[in-house]
Amino acid sequence: MTKYLLLKHYRGDHEIAPGGLVPMDQWTPAEVEAHMAFMLRATDDFKERGEFVDAQGLSPEGTFVRYDGEGKPPVTDGPFAETKDLIAGWWIIDVDSQERAYEAAAYASSAPGPGGEPIREWIEVRPFLSAPPTITE
Amino acid sequence: MTEPLRDLSPQVLGVLVRRGADFGAAEDAVQEALLEAVRRWPDGVPDDPKAWLVRVAGRKLVDAQRSESARRQRELRVFREPEPGPAEQADDTLLLLSRCCHPALTPASAIALTLRAVGGLSTAQIAQAFMVPEATMAQRISRAKRIVSGERFTRPGDIRTVLRVLYLVFNEGFTGEVDLAGEAIRLTRQLASTCDDPEVAGLLALMLLHHARRDARRTATGEIVPLAEQDRARWDAAMITEGVAILQAALARDRLGEYQTQAAIAALHDDAPTTAETDWPQILEWYDELARLSDNPVVALNRAVALAEVEGPQAALAVVESLDPDLPRRDAVAAYLQERAGNLAEAARLYVVAADRAPNSAERDHLTRQAARLHAGS
Numbered sequence: 001m002t003k004y005l006l007l008k009h010y011r012g013d014h015e016i017a018p019g020g021l022v023p024m025d026q027w028t029p030a031e032v033e034a035h036m037a038f039m040l041r042a043t044d045d046f047k048e049r050g051e052f053v054d055a056q057g058l059s060p061e062g063t064f065v066r067y068d069g070e071g072k073p074p075v076t077d078g079p080f081a082e083t084k085d086l087i088a089g090w091w092i093i094d095v096d097s098q099e100r101a102y103e104a105a106a107y108a109s110s111a112p113g114p115g116g117e118p119i120r121e122w123i124e125v126r127p128f129l130s131a132p133p134t135i136t137e
Numbered sequence: 138m139t140e141p142l143r144d145l146s147p148q149v150l151g152v153l154v155r156r157g158a159d160f161g162a163a164e165d166a167v168q169e170a171l172l173e174a175v176r177r178w179p180d181g182v183p184d185d186p187k188a189w190l191v192r193v194a195g196r197k198l199v200d201a202q203r204s205e206s207a208r209r210q211r212e213l214r215v216f217r218e219p220e221p222g223p224a225e226q227a228d229d230t231l232l233l234l235s236r237c238c239h240p241a242l243t244p245a246s247a248i249a250l251t252l253r254a255v256g257g258l259s260t261a262q263i264a265q266a267f268m269v270p271e272a273t274m275a276q277r278i279s280r281a282k283r284i285v286s287g288e289r290f291t292r293p294g295d296i297r298t299v300l301r302v303l304y305l306v307f308n309e310g311f312t313g314e315v316d317l318a319g320e321a322i323r324l325t326r327q328l329a330s331t332c333d334d335p336e337v338a339g340l341l342a343l344m345l346l347h348h349a350r351r352d353a354r355r356t357a358t359g360e361i362v363p364l365a366e367q368d369r370a371r372w373d374a375a376m377i378t379e380g381v382a383i384l385q386a387a388l389a390r391d392r393l394g395e396y397q398t399q400a401a402i403a404a405l406h407d408d409a410p411t412t413a414e415t416d417w418p419q420i421l422e423w424y425d426e427l428a429r430l431s432d433n434p435v436v437a438l439n440r441a442v443a444l445a446e447v448e449g450p451q452a453a454l455a456v457v458e459s460l461d462p463d464l465p466r467r468d469a470v471a472a473y474l475q476e477r478a479g480n481l482a483e484a485a486r487l488y489v490v491a492a493d494r495a496p497n498s499a500e501r502d503h504l505t506r507q508a509a510r511l512h513a514g515s
Contacts, residue, residue, distance in 0.1 A: 052270065134351075137442075
């Protein structure tokens with residue numbers, strides 16, 4: 001059993017989907033509704049299969065913060081709304097195999113967009129580091 | 138829940154299932170009976186605790202079935218008129234385990250169902266051990282029960298599948314308040330006491346011989362201590378003695394299998410006062426045996442470490458270089474062998490590569506320390 005992070009990006013090194021994406025604010029209300037409903041359904045599906053660990057969305061706006069020495073307030077940079085790579089949100093699932101994690105990510109990527117067509121956005125799949133096994137010899 | 142109560146849980150479930158009760162419904166009824174025992178036994182433990190649990194679980198089952206529709210009537214009749222089954226209760230553990238480890242289940246589902254139905258752990262405890270929400274674990278268990286329920290179930294399935302699941306539970310180790318390694322040993326011990334397959338004994342011996350080193354395997358802060366550097370005075374001598382005795386009795390049956398072979402390797406390590414005094418030629422022979430029994434490429438990698446002790450690091454490196462580059466821990470073994478061969482720069486490079494590819498943070502940190510140690514020394 002390994003936990004995997006299925007990460008949704010706003011943009012990244014990969015173009016977000018083949019051919020790019022029309023921004024959601026330009027979809028019809030019905031298309032937006034269908035997309036949102038799919039996202040909830042994906043979460044429910046992971047729950048029903050006994051795989052669900054967590055699902056969260058992130059605010060698009062973030063601030064960089066760092067230590068600046070004893071007694072000094074933290075240094076901040078930003079907030080930035082537009083960065084090169086923005087994490088939109090994630091699912092965390094606990095599954096038996098990498099194959100199943102990929103299948104789950106592909107399913108998440110099939111969310112409907114304009115015209116009800118799957119948007120085929122890229123989902124980044126990252127395994128969690130686990131506890132070491134007992135038997136190693 | 139107390140140990141004796143948890144020991145009774147699979148026996149009670151076994152009685153209900155043998156009488157023909159639906160597995161999923163019976164499992165729920167046993168859980169309810171256990172909860173009632175926890176509530177009522179402090180005022181006085183019944184003379185025959187098992188009979189008490191069977192009676193209460195049976196009543197819960199009938200209650201549950203009465204409240205359902207006519208669809209259930211057939212099962213109710215079956216339950217009230219038990220088929221003449223085997224009188225021996227000893228078979229129940231294997232019977233239940235092989236149902237919980239049904240090949241139609243994924244390993245994660247089989248593990249969860251085994252820990253609950255045979256181990257008597259609560260859903261919350263199992264969820265905590267695997268660090269998933271309780272609702273997720275409840276769903277995983279009920280889904281697993283749906284998959285294995287429905288068919289009459291009187292004969293045990295393939296014991297290999299059961300042993301594999303118990304091995305996986307053991308290997309999950311210790312992740313919180315539930316000691317999964319200890320739980321795996323308890324279940325395997327239960328199975329071994331009712332089943333004379335030497336591979337069951339082999340698996341039990343393997344678990345004991347590894348569990349005996351548990352306190353020495355990590356530092357107080359969780360860092361990995363390699364076998365060669367472990368304080369062997371902290372190994373559990375009594376547990377090693379027990380493991381060796383179980384293994385010897387199994388080997389005497391002359392039906393060798395993978396678990397007995399792995400246990401033999403662990404026993405030779407446990408038997409050695411130091412790494413240098415380890416009987417490496419015999420370990421190498423057991424690895425050759427293991428390679429014949431298993432096509433797992435990890436065996437070839439571990440064998441290379443023993444080969445290095447017998448024939449030197451160059452011979453072992455030649456073997457490692459012939460293995461699939463994507464094999465987990467290949468770079469870590471290669472780094473160790475390069476260091477043994479005196480190629481410190483190459484060893485340091487490989488430790489860094491291995492750390493990047495480590496599947497868990499304890500190993501990653503260990504490998505990073507090795508790289509840093511070599512860099513500081515050169």
